[in-house]
Every structure is written in C-alpha cells, then in structure tokens.
Amino acid sequence: MKCIYPLLFLTVTSLFAQQTExxxxxxxxxxxxxxxxxxxxxxxxxxxxxxxxxxxxxxxxxxxxxxxxxxxxxxxxxxxxxxxxxxxxxxxxxxxxxxxxxxxxxxxxxxxxxxxxxxxxxxxxxxxxxxxxxxxxxxxxxxxxxxxxxxxxxxxxxxxxxxxxxxxxxxxxxxxxxxxxxxxxxxxxxxxxxxxxxxxxxxxxxxxxxxxxxxxxxxxxxxxxxxxxxxxxxxxxxxxxxxxxxxxxxxxxxxxxxxxxxxxxxxxxxxxxxxxxxxxxxxxxxxxxxxQWFGNLVTETEGTHHWLQEGFATFYALLAEQEIFGEDYYYWQLYNSAEQLKALSDEGKGEKLVNPNASSLTFYQKGAWALHILREKIGVEAFRQSVKQYLEKYAFQNVTTEDFLEEVRSITQEDISQWEKDWLFQSAFQSEQAYQSLLKSPFMNRYFEIAALRETPLAEKKEQIQQALTLPNDYIGQEAVQQLYGEPFSETEPLLQQAMESNNLYVRQTVAMIMEEIPVSFLQEYETLLEDDSYLTKEIALQTLWMNFTDKRKEYLDRLNGIIGFQDRNVEQLWLALALLTDGYSKLQKATFKNRLQGFTSSVYSFEVRQKAFEYINQLQLYNDEVIGNLINAAVHHNWRFRTFARDLLTEILKNPGTKNAVYKNFDSFSEEEKAYLNRLNVKG
Ligand SMILES: [Zn+2]
CATH class of the missing domain: 2.60.40.1730 (tricorn interacting facor f3 domain)
Structure with missing residues (x-):
C-alpha cells in the first residue's frame, strides 16, 4: 500500500502543472x-x-x-x-x-x-x-x-x-x-x-x-x-x-x-x-x-525568474530617481545596496539571482546591480533596445531569464557570457566589479576619500573635514559629521558650527544624531534644530534637549506642542511621553496626556501608531485593562510584523501576575480569535 501514495501524488501534480496546456x-x-x-x-x-x-x-x-x-x-x-x-x-x-x-x-x-x-x-x-x-x-x-x-x-x-x-x-x-x-x-x-x-x-x-x-x-x-x-x-x-x-x-x-x-x-x-x-x-x-511593464505585461513563468520582475522594477525606479534627484543619489543607492550585498556574500550567504528561494535583497538589489552592470557593458542604447524588443515580443505573456538574454544577445555585439556567470549564476556578490563601477562617479570618489579617514585621528584630518563641510553634498557632509562622533567638543566645535551653518537638512540632522551631551556654549545653536523641516530631526532634538536641560523641559515641549510628525505620530507620541515626566503640567493635563497615549494603542489607529504607543507605554509602565486588551487584539493582527511585536510584548508582560489576573478577569470580553490565542498561551478564563 505504501508505494501508492507517492505515485498518486506524482500523477496529480503533473496533471495540475499541465492545465495551461x-x-x-x-x-x-x-x-x-x-x-x-x-x-x-x-x-x-x-x-x-x-x-x-x-x-x-x-x-x-x-x-x-x-x-x-x-x-x-x-x-x-x-x-x-x-x-x-x-x-x-x-x-x-x-x-x-x-x-x-x-x-x-x-x-x-x-x-x-x-x-x-x-x-x-x-x-x-x-x-x-x-x-x-x-x-x-x-x-x-x-x-x-x-x-x-x-x-x-x-x-x-x-x-x-x-x-x-x-x-x-x-x-x-x-x-x-x-x-x-x-x-x-x-x-x-x-x-x-x-x-x-x-x-x-x-x-x-x-x-x-x-x-x-x-x-x-x-x-x-x-x-x-x-x-x-x-x-x-x-x-x-x-x-x-x-x-x-x-x-x-x-x-x-x-x-x-x-x-x-x-x-x-x-x-x-x-x-x-x-x-x-x-x-x-x-x-x-x-x-x-x-x-506595470516588468511583471504585469511580461510575467515570470516561475520563481526562478523572479528577478525579471523585482530586479527590473528596482533598477527602473532607481533610474527614475536619478532623473529627479540626480546622479549622486543614483550612485549612493547603488553603493548602499552593494554594501548590504557584500556583507551577505562575505558571510557565505550570497545567493544566485536565479535562485527561486533567494531573499528580497537578492531579487531586488542584486537584480538591479546586474542590470546596472549589463547596461554599462553593452551601452545604454543596446540595453534600451534589448528591453524594448523583449517587452514587445512577450507582451501579455510569460517569460524566463533566457527569453530576456536572447533579446540582449540579438542586439549587442558584446559577449555577455561572463556577465551571465558573474551576475546570474554566481552566488557570491561581485564586489570588485561593483566597486570599479562606483568609481566612475566623481561623487563616489570624493565620498570614498572622506570615508577612508574614519580611522585617522581628528587632528590630522581637520582640514579635509572642513572642506567636506563647505557647501556640503548630503552624503559626504553626513559622513564628515559622523567622524566627529565621540571626539572632545573642544576639538569639534568649529566643525559642528560649520555643519550647522551649512543649512543642509541632512548634515544638520547628523549633528542632532551624534551629540548626546550639549555643551552650554552650543545650546543656542542646537536649539535651532527644533525648527528644522524634518520630523526626524525634531524628534531627536527634542529628546536630547529634554535629557540635557531639566529646567527648560517645559519650554521645549511648548515649542513643539501640536506637531504630529509622520503617519505613526512620532513627534506627538514622544511629546506625550516626555510631558508625562515633566514638571509644570497640572494633574488634569497629565491625565489627558496619559489617556491620549493609551488611546493610541486602540485598533482605531493604524498598526504603526499602535506599535509606537505600546513602546512608550511599556517604557513608562502605563498599562491598564484597556491597553492590555488592545495588546491582545494586536497579537492576532493580520500584519505579521506587528503581530510578532505584540506577541513578544504580551508574553513579557504576562510574566507579571497582576497582568495575568487582569486578563483572566476580562477573558469573556475578548473575541474568539483572541481567546484562542490566549488559550495557546495557557491564559484561560
Ligand atoms: Zn516589486
């Protein structure tokens, strides 16, 4: 009897696979x-x-x-x-x-x-x-x-x-x-x-x-x-x-x-x-x-060719962004993905592009890199013609990697076989080829020069840092400021001052990020970060100033009162958490702040808002029955990232007998799905 099952299984699958025929x-x-x-x-x-x-x-x-x-x-x-x-x-x-x-x-x-x-x-x-x-x-x-x-x-x-x-x-x-x-x-x-x-x-x-x-x-x-x-x-x-x-x-x-x-x-x-x-x-x-072209007009026949969708979409998005944000941006994104791909590859975890089980990093970023290198190799015109011919030939049909390669080979005189080996069938990332390609960008050359100074003592590189901060490029300026991290303020002050005066939003944001202590002589300058047109900068600056200057806490909070921030309400939620710990607000005001923060855990809000609220509530230990109920609800959410976050937090707080009792007490109020999850955790009503 035993042998029948595999046989039956085989027949059935091959029958299924053939339905398109x-x-x-x-x-x-x-x-x-x-x-x-x-x-x-x-x-x-x-x-x-x-x-x-x-x-x-x-x-x-x-x-x-x-x-x-x-x-x-x-x-x-x-x-x-x-x-x-x-x-x-x-x-x-x-x-x-x-x-x-x-x-x-x-x-x-x-x-x-x-x-x-x-x-x-x-x-x-x-x-x-x-x-x-x-x-x-x-x-x-x-x-x-x-x-x-x-x-x-x-x-x-x-x-x-x-x-x-x-x-x-x-x-x-x-x-x-x-x-x-x-x-x-x-x-x-x-x-x-x-x-x-x-x-x-x-x-x-x-x-x-x-x-x-x-x-x-x-x-x-x-x-x-x-x-x-x-x-x-x-x-x-x-x-x-x-x-x-x-x-x-x-x-x-x-x-x-x-x-x-x-x-x-x-x-x-x-x-x-x-x-x-x-x-x-x-x-x-x-x-x-x-x-809409790569995936929808021409669709992979199977997962092996997934890069024909994700690699192309990633690469063409990058070309579109280059059109909008410029060539430096284009190379900067390529450089960043190369760093990630190299790290994966150095760990021995590099993946072939045609591996159907590859990670997103491979399908998306290695795919984009493969196309960037191919375009460099065969030239922009030949690349464009190959892609056009490929899309027109297979419109509304399904495609394989070979279908694309055939079109490329029909257009270019270049031999692409080595490229195929290196970029499609090799699991290691070709970091040397990538590096050589990045060097074609004058911007990347300048960036590498500054980045190479990371281990150099500050005294020996002040002039280069100063130069990098003169009319700074976003990325080179950020790199220069990062190299000031941990150095004594007496040495970095003029450079930090210069970075602030550059009026570059991202260079200034890096100053906000690297400064944990704010010397009084730099206070007035640092406070201007609260006004920057960046919710990230505002969030960091508010937190740092609040930590450093106890007697000015309420003043800083008043300055950012009413600002919401991103869709996850990052500035508003930080504001509420800090205000709860700040002297100068009445009991009634604080009760309102607490209510509002607790309310953000409710399913009325998106999971991004809720997750941030749970984080602050956990830090400040503001749990009540309502928040715990909302956390149980979050533990059965359809978004697995949020669900996993909620489950981990719930497991943690259920170690507290008080919390467990509260859950017990309210067990009947939970939905069937929530009850089922609690039962799996052995919290029974
Ligand atoms: Zn995609």
Missing amino acids: TVDFLRIHAVVEPEPATESVSGILEITFKMLTETDSIYLDAHKMQVRNVKAENTSLSTTEDKIWMVGDFQKDNTYTASFNFMATPKQTLYFTRDQIWTQGQGKYTSHWLPSLDDMNDKIEFDLSIKAPIDKTVISNGDLMGKNEFDGKRVWKYDMPNPMASYLVALAIGNFEKNVQNSKRDILLETYYPVGEDQKAEPTYRYTAEIFNFLEREIGVDYPWQNYKQVPVRDFLYAGMENTTATIFSEAFLVDSIGFNDRNYVNVNAHELAH
Whole structure:
C-alpha cells in the first residue's frame, strides 16, 4: 500500500502543472460584494474558456468556497477544499462559459481594516476571495464589478465604466481589455478622494488619498507625472494599460503592490511637505509603476525568474530617481545596496539571482546591480533596445531569464557570457566589479576619500573635514559629521558650527544624531534644530534637549506642542511621553496626556501608531485593562510584523501576575480569535 501514495501524488501534480496546456481561461466577469460585518465575500462569476485539448475536467482555484446557482451547459460543478472542478465533455478548440454564485470567508488575501477593505494577491492567492488561477501562466481578462456602500469609493483594475445603484448599495463596474495573471487582481474600498492628471501621452493618472488628508496629497504623490513620463520614455514601450491608479491603505502588508492599473500601498507613506524630506513615496511610486511593464505585461513563468520582475522594477525606479534627484543619489543607492550585498556574500550567504528561494535583497538589489552592470557593458542604447524588443515580443505573456538574454544577445555585439556567470549564476556578490563601477562617479570618489579617514585621528584630518563641510553634498557632509562622533567638543566645535551653518537638512540632522551631551556654549545653536523641516530631526532634538536641560523641559515641549510628525505620530507620541515626566503640567493635563497615549494603542489607529504607543507605554509602565486588551487584539493582527511585536510584548508582560489576573478577569470580553490565542498561551478564563 505504501508505494501508492507517492505515485498518486506524482500523477496529480503533473496533471495540475499541465492545465495551461489543456485549457486557456479567457475571461472572468464577476460581481463581488465584500461584507465587513462577517468579513466574508460573495458574488456571481462568469467564466469563458477555450479548450486546447480534449478533456473531461478542468478546475479553477478557489479556497473554501461555497458554490450555488450553477449555469453551465452539459457541465457539472463541484468544489473541493481549494478548487472548483468543472466536469463535462470538453472538445478541443471549443469555447465554453459557465456561471455560478460563490461565497467565502477568506482568512487571507482580502482584508477588512476598520473602514477599509483591500486585497493583496501576490504571495497570498486571489483564489481565497475570487475563483481564479494560482498559476501565473494563464492570463485572464478580468472584469470586476464591486458592490459597496453608497458612501465608499471603490478602486479596481481597469477602466471605470459606470456606477449603478442597486439594493441601497452602489456597484462600480470596472473593465480590463487585456489579460493578466490572477495575482494582480485587486480591489480597495474606503473613504477616499482623488486628484487626477494626465500623462504626456494622455494616460489618466489618478492619485487617491484618505478623506481629510488633502494637505498630504501633493507631497505624497510629488513627481508622479514626471516618473510616469520618464519611465515611458526610458523603457521605450508605451504604458500597456488604460489608466493608472494609486491608493494608500491602512495596515498594508508591504510597502506597495503593483496590481494592474491599481497600485495599493501602505498608508505609512502619506507625508506632508515636512515629512517628505525624511521619507517619501517616490521610490515605491516608481517601483510599482515599473512593474506595470516588468511583471504585469511580461510575467515570470516561475520563481526562478523572479528577478525579471523585482530586479527590473528596482533598477527602473532607481533610474527614475536619478532623473529627479540626480546622479549622486543614483550612485549612493547603488553603493548602499552593494554594501548590504557584500556583507551577505562575505558571510557565505550570497545567493544566485536565479535562485527561486533567494531573499528580497537578492531579487531586488542584486537584480538591479546586474542590470546596472549589463547596461554599462553593452551601452545604454543596446540595453534600451534589448528591453524594448523583449517587452514587445512577450507582451501579455510569460517569460524566463533566457527569453530576456536572447533579446540582449540579438542586439549587442558584446559577449555577455561572463556577465551571465558573474551576475546570474554566481552566488557570491561581485564586489570588485561593483566597486570599479562606483568609481566612475566623481561623487563616489570624493565620498570614498572622506570615508577612508574614519580611522585617522581628528587632528590630522581637520582640514579635509572642513572642506567636506563647505557647501556640503548630503552624503559626504553626513559622513564628515559622523567622524566627529565621540571626539572632545573642544576639538569639534568649529566643525559642528560649520555643519550647522551649512543649512543642509541632512548634515544638520547628523549633528542632532551624534551629540548626546550639549555643551552650554552650543545650546543656542542646537536649539535651532527644533525648527528644522524634518520630523526626524525634531524628534531627536527634542529628546536630547529634554535629557540635557531639566529646567527648560517645559519650554521645549511648548515649542513643539501640536506637531504630529509622520503617519505613526512620532513627534506627538514622544511629546506625550516626555510631558508625562515633566514638571509644570497640572494633574488634569497629565491625565489627558496619559489617556491620549493609551488611546493610541486602540485598533482605531493604524498598526504603526499602535506599535509606537505600546513602546512608550511599556517604557513608562502605563498599562491598564484597556491597553492590555488592545495588546491582545494586536497579537492576532493580520500584519505579521506587528503581530510578532505584540506577541513578544504580551508574553513579557504576562510574566507579571497582576497582568495575568487582569486578563483572566476580562477573558469573556475578548473575541474568539483572541481567546484562542490566549488559550495557546495557557491564559484561560
Ligand atoms: Zn516589486
């Protein structure tokens, strides 16, 4: 008996792998209605498929779905744990349609976060909320209509053809004329407003933002049209879809996801004009847009070729950023990723680019490096032509590394075989080649000269540091200031003064970072950092000044009162934590501050806000029943990073018998999921 199982398994897998040779799914038309109250989804789906061979059964991937109202001629439908099987007498070259109602309560892929609903298909499988194909190799034309409450905005793939009211709800009808892989199907529902502009070639660019966040719309989406026009020009192939929409959502799993025509990204990238200086959406904006060609128009056949998506998107985003921020920026990013790749490689953990299980660092950064070196080797024109030819030849199809290489070889006279060995098939990072390439940048040469002084005694390098701080370049200036760390103030004072007077935001920020003690003679100068247009600088300066000058604590707090900071409210939360420890506020005021900080742990706020609040509450030991309840809720959050953070903290505080008793006492108030988690921790009601 024993030998039957492996055999059976083999037959089944090979049968599954071959479905793309049996049938071509052409079109899925679906009306979808997510239901927040039950976190479920229901809908009607119509599928059209063409047979490539004769067979009696085909399937759609569909996780734990109930199906009813089947309408299909001479075809019967049945469901298994993760599939919908269609059984009939399917003849080669014939086209069939089937329609049915479906219902599911997805545990992943479709997420309900307070007043938003959104999807993440890649890595999570669209088939959890919409019958589709987990295999990337059969591309389908998806036309989705989404039913949502009247007051919500709905974003999905393709063109919005119209909105109809129905049953007190609104149906948003979207249409895609071209096929795509199922992992790129998406929807986002929420309270959004949008700005609209046209690209140079008149493609509609829609940039969504949460209602009430108008002041963040421009800084968040700054350079959107420039990036779009640049990528079309640089890639040399017209943007392949009808329009381009971007929408930020709460508690997203990653930085962004390049759903076809409808990128969804993390709300943490929403910034105002000050926040823009510290962290901005430009890189992710360009990266997800580049995927509309690399990933969406041409799609990897399997994980081995994942760099064709991530390496290309990373590289083209870097080219777009070079266009905006200049060549120094371009080389600086390459240098930073080279440092990380070299460190990984030196540890013996380097990975081949064509390793399907490689890390993100390899797929993204080593992929970008490989393309940078290839472009240098064969020249910009040959590179551009190869990419253009590759995209045009395989448009709306699937690709392998070899497909790309063939196009390169057909264009260039250069022998690229050594490049292939070094950059695609070698696990070690080619740091010497990378270094030689970086040296082509005059800026990198100057940077390396300054960085080489790290071990040199200050007395012997003062002149070079001084030079580096004269009209400083962002990166060289920061390096120069960093080298003053730990040196006696009597020696560094004129240099620090010079750094401050440079008025370079990033050089000044480095001064804020390296100074732990502020000599009185430098106080007035240091205090000006509180006014810098950087939430990071403000946060560091406030904390350092508060630590150093006990009698001026309230004065500093008053100066930054009302400033929120990034989306995680970094300045405001630090302010509240410090104010609680500061003399000069009344008991009542402090009670309000405490309440506010504790309130930030609630699921009303995004996980970024909550995580920061838990950190301060833990430092100050401000736990109460409400905060502990919020922490238990966080321990079952869908975002694994936040969930892991919450679980670690919860385990820690449950060591305290008082906390454990509080959890005991309130056990009945927790949700089933929370109770189940507590039971796993052996905290039983
Ligand atoms: Zn990507």
